């Protein structure tokens with residue numbers, strides 16, 4: 677009986693009751709990338725606790741399977757990943773090491789965000805090592821088209837409603853706010869980039885192909901001779917010629933690439949090397965999904 681225990685003990689009992697009440701629960705979400713973390717935070721609001729595995733300033737194709745990542749996954753209620761085999765080298769071993777049945781592939785606690793989008797560059801023909809480290813399911817860097825980010829936000833919201841139905845109204849309302857901000861922002865980004873329509877660029881990897889498609893930039897080549905294969909002197913010479921022939925404006929590298937690989941292409945052709953963030957957290961200031969595009973648009977339009 678409550679009257680027979682100390683006031684402190686009674687408070688502890690009451691605190692325990694509140695702590696276990698569903699309205700106070702938060703969904704523990706682990707995402708593979710910072711982009712997915714930003715989108716999950718935007719729609720999850722105060723009902724989710726979000727952490728991520730791959731830092732936005734590092735290459736998401738290669739992540740060391742650290743025990744600390746397994747610990748994160750061991751206590752997750754929901755895992756959100758990019759899919760399309762981007763994380764194929766590191767997420768499956770982390771998930772099996774974590775041993776958390778709630779978030780294994782095929783459960784409601786596991787969400788591949790790529791379900792929401794239409795892939796580009798799906799390869800046909802035989803996929804073997806002669807084609808480099810090709811993306812077999814198509815280009816997985818789809819979060820760099822803001823409309824795909826919007827679709828992924830809708831997918832995550834639906835899954836949050838499924839795993840945490842009590843807070844459905846809150847998720848719906850957060851998504852509506854996100855949608856409204858996206859609509860305003862997308863109009864601003866489109867008008868800022870409109871003068872660049874048709875501009876030729878060279879990428880390092882196929883990372884910015886969705887961005888280029890969304891804003892009418894023309895990707896004419898890649899610093900990598902094949903996906904995942906480092907540049908060779910002959911390929912660099914070929915790119916100088918290609919850059920000259922197409923009046924390439926920018927050679928775009930990511931923060932984790934060696935910009936020196938792109939230097940000779942730019943200096944040989946009159947193009948300029950630009951470092952763009954490819955993910956939230958990729959460069960200072962790209963702190964959420966909106967600021968990622970704010971940063972990309974600022975760098976592309978100012979050339980610095």
Ligand SMILES: [Zn+2]
Pocket residue numbers: 737811816817881882883
């Ligand atoms: Zn890739």
